[in-house]
Amino acid sequence: xxxxxxxxxxxxxxxxxxxxxxxxxxxxxxxxxxxxxxxxxxxxxxxxxxxxxxxxxxxxxxxxxxxxxxxxxxxxxxxxxxxxxxxxxxxxxxxxxxxxxxxxxxxxxxxxxxx
Amino acid sequence: xxxxxxxxxxxxxxxxxxxxxxxxxxxxxxxxxxxxxxxxxxxxxxxxxxxxxxxxxxxxxxxxxxxxxxxxxxxxxxxxxxxxxxxxxxxxxxxxxxxxxxxxxxxxxxxxxx
Numbered sequence: 193x194x195x196x197x198x199x200x201x202x203x204x205x206x207x208x209x210x211x212x213x214x215x216x217x218x219x220x221x222x223x224x225x226x227x228x229x230x231x232x233x234x235x236x237x238x239x240x241x242x243x244x245x246x247x248x249x250x251x252x253x254x255x256x257x258x259x260x261x262x263x264x265x266x267x268x269x270x271x272x273x274x275x276x277x278x279x280x281x282x283x284x285x286x287x288x289x290x291x292x293x294x295x296x297x298x299x300x301x302x303x304x305x306x307x
Numbered sequence: 308x309x310x311x312x313x314x315x316x317x318x319x320x321x322x323x324x325x326x327x328x329x330x331x332x333x334x335x336x337x338x339x340x341x342x343x344x345x346x347x348x349x350x351x352x353x354x355x356x357x358x359x360x361x362x363x364x365x366x367x368x369x370x371x372x373x374x375x376x377x378x379x380x381x382x383x384x385x386x387x388x389x390x391x392x393x394x395x396x397x398x399x400x401x402x403x404x405x406x407x408x409x410x411x412x413x414x415x416x417x418x419x420x421x
Binding site: 224226233234235236237238241243282284286292293294295297298299300 | 311338340347348349350352355357362363397399401405407408409410411412413414415
């Protein structure tokens with residue numbers, strides 16, 4: 193069965209510092225991979241996605257993620273964090289070739305930003 | 308318009324009440340979803356509608372009854388809920404096919420069952 197692991201429950205970074213959120217997946221074939229962000233009291237917003245091709249993908253709000261098949265990882269990065277980036281971040285995997293949108297979410301990483 | 312709207316924002320109901328949650332999108336998406344999210348947890352898929360037909364029911368208790376009256380609207384009818392059903396209920400929509408994972412979420416309805 194597919195699974196997603198986000199090892200860090202809570203991360204605090206200083207404003208302007210770089211950020212990396214970790215995500216590992218378990219899936220037999222090439223998965224579809226996603227990062228979603230949820231601000232307090234809000235729904236989820238898609239940051240970026242990986243289906244195939246270039247393993248470094250760019251997303252919205254200055255985020256990027258790199259797919260590393262050998263490490264079964266899809267880590268999210270941002271070179272300089274802004275206070276508005278404080279939120280919950282969810283990594284998710286979708287079944288390759290699936291079409292029903294059945295996403296498997298990780299447990300999430302809460303990002304706090306220090307001034 | 309890339310917005311998914313949900314009403315109401317907050318709902319408090321007793322265990323004997325009947326209430327409904329509403330969701331609307333005008334992006335032309337033909338897939339719509341209900342998720343349940345407990346505090347500090349990821350969303351859990353409840354139902355998926357494709358072309359207004361129920362395609363996935365993740366073993367949700369019958370006290371939750373979804374309805375998709377047309378391609379823009381999705382309802383969740385609630386009856387005889389339990390306190391443990393208190394949660395944030397999220398609606399989402401997406402295209403079909405590979406794009407089904409690029410889901411647009413509404414802000415959710417915060418449900419409290421007393």
